[in-house]
Amino acid sequence: MSTETAANEPGMPLRDRLRAHGARSWYIGAGSGLIWQVILVFDVLFLDGPVVSKVLGLLLLAVLYALFMLLGPILWVESVRTRLIAVAAYWAASFLLFPLIGPVAIWMWLLVVSLVAFINLPLRLAIGFSVLVILVQGAIGASVGFTLGLVFAPMVTAVGAATFIGLGLISRTNVTLRGANEEIARLAVVEERARFSRDLHDVLGHSLTVVTMKSELARRLITIDPAKAELEIADIERLTRSALADLRLAVSNYRETTVDAELVAAKTALAAAGIQSHLPESVPAIDPRQQGVFAWVLREGVTNVIRHSGATACWVTIDHRSLTVADDGRGPGATLSDAPVPGNGLRGLRERSAAAAAELLVGQSPQGGFQLVVRGAA
Template sequence: MTPPAGPVRPANRHWRFTGWLLAAVWLFFLNIPFTTALHQPQMWRLLVGIGSLVAFAVAYVLIFQWARARRQRNLPVPPGRARLLIAVLLALGLAGIPGTGGDWLTTLVFVAAAAVFLLPSAEALVVVVLAAATPPVTARLVPGWEHESTLVFAVLLASFAMFGVSRLAQRNGELQAAQQEIRRLAVAEERVRAARDLHDILGHSLTVVAVKAELAGRLLPLDPARAATEIADIERLAREALADVRGTVGAYRGVDLASELAGARSALAAAGVVAELPESVPPLPVDRDELFGWAVREGVTNVVRHSGARRCVIRVEPSAVEVRDDGRGPADPRGTAGHGLAGLRERAGRLDATVTVARPDDGRGFLLRVTVPAADPDGGTHP
């Protein structure tokens, strides 16, 4: 799995404490060599034994925590450093022989467990086998070193338990990385949605404002009263756009077909485009009414902004809405360009609707059509 862009933090303090506990709980195996060191008649042997055991315990816990932290962040444990740390643990165990005698073999339990946690599976298996074989072999070769069968069992048990702990740490890291990726994608999706909505809202409103401002400028010396009316419309549209932006930010803004048709009539008139709009609309479900409203808004925005059309026709049916003009036609015949059409397609996709952008049958102008599958009598749908 690819590491995430940023570090993944442990879930909480409780889990961090659990990690220390998992590392320290096995230290009870050191009670045997520790007791042996305490009963050494010579002070230097006692100090060497106790010192080496304390250093070994601290090193083991720190190594375990370091490796666990890397696994939680989905970072690999460098093999070279892992081998060095295993060698350090083994060296500390061997250093205690003057004070612990044959009981130093207990440290092999920790060496095997650390190997399982740090090394690749094949190398870890070799270390575990050697650690389990060392006690009976050395008991035969070194006089005075008694072989305890429980030690071999402890090596195998600790290795098996550490295998489970290592997989748990790895899965925990992967889970946290997945959660972080989900949060990142959710933020990205919300940003796309906000950008799409703001484009759809302000693109239409500001286009109409620009057209009306241009018209008011031309009318001002000729018909001040009409110019004042257009300026009042500009103020109204600006306030509505501000309210729409606030509504979008507050996630409570809605669009309906009737309001968009009324706005389309005003925008087309200001642009000097002859409008042919339906006098009434059929009753529609709320989600379809909103989708058709967005389609009218996007289509009229394109007519006013890009088309150079003289006439615009809007048709509304129970399962479709159509915006048609006699202008220059779509710059992109497939209708793949533009944030507005992309946003409209996203909305249409939620209702399994299709968005068509093409030239009308007569070969002139622009056609935007949104079609929703009609309901079958049995509750299904068909195109």
Template sequence: MSEQRTGPTQVGRLGPLFAGVWLFFLLDPLTEGWRHRDEVRGVLGIVATVAFAAFYMVLWSRARHVRGRLTVSDAPVSFALPYLGGMTALGAAMVACLGETGLACTVYIAVAAVMTLPLKRAVVVAALLIAASLALSAANDWGGQIGLVFGITAATVAIFGMRTVMRRNLDLLDSEQENARLAVENERNRFARDLHDILGHSLTVITVKAELAQRLVDIDPERARAELADLERLSRDALADVRRAVSGYRELTLPGELARAREALAAAGIESRLPQSTDDVPSQLRELFAWTVREGVTNVIRHSGAHSCEIVLTPTSAEIRDDGRGPEVADDGSGLTGLRERSAAVGATLVTRSLEPGFSLQVSA
């Protein structure tokens, strides 16, 4: 994923100033040119040094802009060669006019190569610069150039390290953006799946009952009225489930808890047998039974060691059965205590019992 990054930061605005500070090392060639300002070579040396500094700053700004668009990838060779060629020509003029002090340009050319070229090519350029500097020093008896060699090497390594850090930071930013996009997409898919689980069966039953009521209107009006009343109840329950899901996505709904129970049991490797419909459960008991399903399935997964789990719904009860050993503390757990209080608030009772084998948690109104 590639996204354009806009909006200058404080560091971005001060970037040219940071780059310009390193032009301090061109003061020696300028000083040497000023000492010979009465000579042609002195004037040409000053002009070449100033032009070299300008080339370097323009290259730095342009490379930064191009690399930003390319997510810190290597700039095109067609972009790099004119600048590197111009700096090399101006550097050669500095050495020709100013002598040994003109070799300061080699460090900047090495930095420019690392900024704009792939690593292997940049290393070749740096090696050639070192070889050329040593050869010129030997030919003109300028003495050892250990400091210059160290400067070229250190600058090459430093700029390469900076590019590596920038690339990794931007890769990390891209990864974070991709993870955020995937999280939103997963949440959207999960929301769509939960809505399907909540509404799918209810709408199917509503459609079937509407068709039945239409056929019974003329041949059995009483039966048709009963179907229409049931149809109204189912529609209201479905609408209430959707409103709960939309207004507070994590608020409990009975169809939603059944859907999550199916996923959680499958993830735990427990075979599940779940009801296909919640239509028979009265509206006033749906939230309580949703809490029952959540607490019962949570206990099955955490404590039971079960291989299978069954959820049974009737108009007056919700039961979760498993073939495991049951929770270690069946009556005193905080989850069961809370569920017992919820049950009592609507006049229902909670009963836990051991099976052979297994465990049962049942809430009955």
């Protein structure tokens, strides 16, 4: 039995605590525990003594049993001090049974150690309190010569306490694990959203930039050279279809980018923007683990050259360990090593680079413009 979710907040009203989802588990477990108290009830019925004492004893037992059922969900989220005081008060109230039914009342303390185990007390406090209850049981049993079978009461309570405390630990561990799993799931969703936003930016940002450039070119050509303008418009249509296909693949998580494919796209995009391109004729062998991030850096670098640099030329150099995109535009006004990484695109590239064990650097190019470098591990 557990009250792990009986109440979620310390300020929850009493009625809500008693009706909370986890309270049901406690009621089932606590009700099962009360079945064993039938033995004590029969002991009281067959004790020698006044009927009035038996009746009052049974009424007090009923009150204590009802309190036992209610205290679990009520105390679960209270402070340690409040929980400890409440259990101590419950134990003290059970002493009222002794004048009515005698030392056989110590059998009721099995419920006390059960409460101690399941109200989320620190382990040391739970063990210490249970040991105290068992020692007092033993002392009371010894004081009457362990009549009425009281020799078994401390033994049963000790076994019960050990079992209950162990079950309580398991229950709390399960709660912690559930919380950890929920947090892992939440972080996975956050990471997936970040991944998708990076992919969406990288896929559409480049394509839409090229479409914009070609649209501007087509608008200028439409009165000067309609035939060439028509070719540019056809190319725009092809690019939009390609962007839509890329988007669908990205959503399906099947999209693979390669440096070779991005070089072809870069040549087309730079030409459309009127920027002279200096691209390698071939691509050297690149570590497969870093092929993807090199391709994304090439795409984002060329997109930034077209959008922001005001450059007239762009240089791309590639070797087996690094890829560099440089231009002769306005430049970042910063060194290669300490330049900040602005924009969602470059921030996404830095995240991709770190995930691929690569390093991303931005700074000023030898031509005076902007330079973007990605370096793989040695």
